[in-house]
Amino acid sequence: MSSLSLPSPEHRAKIIEKFTELIDAIEAHPAWSPPNPHKGLFHVWDYVNRSRYIMTELDHIRDGEPVRYPEQIPQQDIGVPGRSGPDAAAESFVDVCGRSATVNEMIANPKLLTMIGLPQVDYGNDIASRSQAVVDVLKQAI
Numbered sequence: 001m002s003s004l005s006l007p008s009p010e011h012r013a014k015i016i017e018k019f020t021e022l023i024d025a026i027e028a029h030p031a032w033s034p035p036n037p038h039k040g041l042f043h044v045w046d047y048v049n050r051s052r053y054i055m056t057e058l059d060h061i062r063d064g065e066p067v068r069y070p071e072q073i074p075q076q077d078i079g080v081p082g083r084s085g086p087d088a089a090a091e092s093f094v095d096v097c098g099r100s101a102t103v104n105e106m107i108a109n110p111k112l113l114t115m116i117g118l119p120q121v122d123y124g125n126d127i128a129s130r131s132q133a134v135v136d137v138l139k140q141a142i
Contacts, residue, residue: 005086006058006093007141015096018137019052022130031121040113040121044103048134051099054092062089097142100134107131 006012026045031038037045050072057067064084067073074095106112107128110120123131 006062006089009059011137011141012055012058015134015137015141016052016055018130018134019048019055022048022127022134023052025127025130029121029124029127038119038121040110040118041123043113043116043118044106044123047099047103051096051103054096058089058093060084061092062086093141097138100131100138104131104135 007015023045026032026041026048029038029041031041032045053069054073057073059065060067061073061084073092107123108131110123113120
């Protein structure tokens with residue numbers, strides 16, 4: 001993949017699937033008890049959900065079509081609002097890759113949560129392995 005292209009639609013579907021599996025694992029965690037889930041768990045869940053959402057909008061960004069929630073996509077929210085085209089889509093994908101690496105690091109080292117003012121949580125092996133699976137499938141795309 002060149003620096004300004006997207007993974008194939010099939011590979012993007014795999015990435016979205018891995019995000020969904022990670023979200024399911026987070027929601028199955030014992031500390032996930034709506035309406036007040038653990039704050040550290042919720043922060044990671046929100047980050048992962050937003051990353052999955054960005055993945056679902058890459059075609060729209062690339063093709064210049066409107067996205068459903070532009071405020072949820074950093075490249076749509078800063079600089080030139082509604083920015084589109086292949087470069088904008090590629091930048092959004094790169095953002096997803098960075099976000100995923102950050103989440104994976106927070107899950108592997110929960111002490112990092114305290115650096116952003118959140119309480120630590122033991123994510124457990126299921127969440128950790130699913131987070132690593134997201135990173136692995138993203139690495140295959142680049």
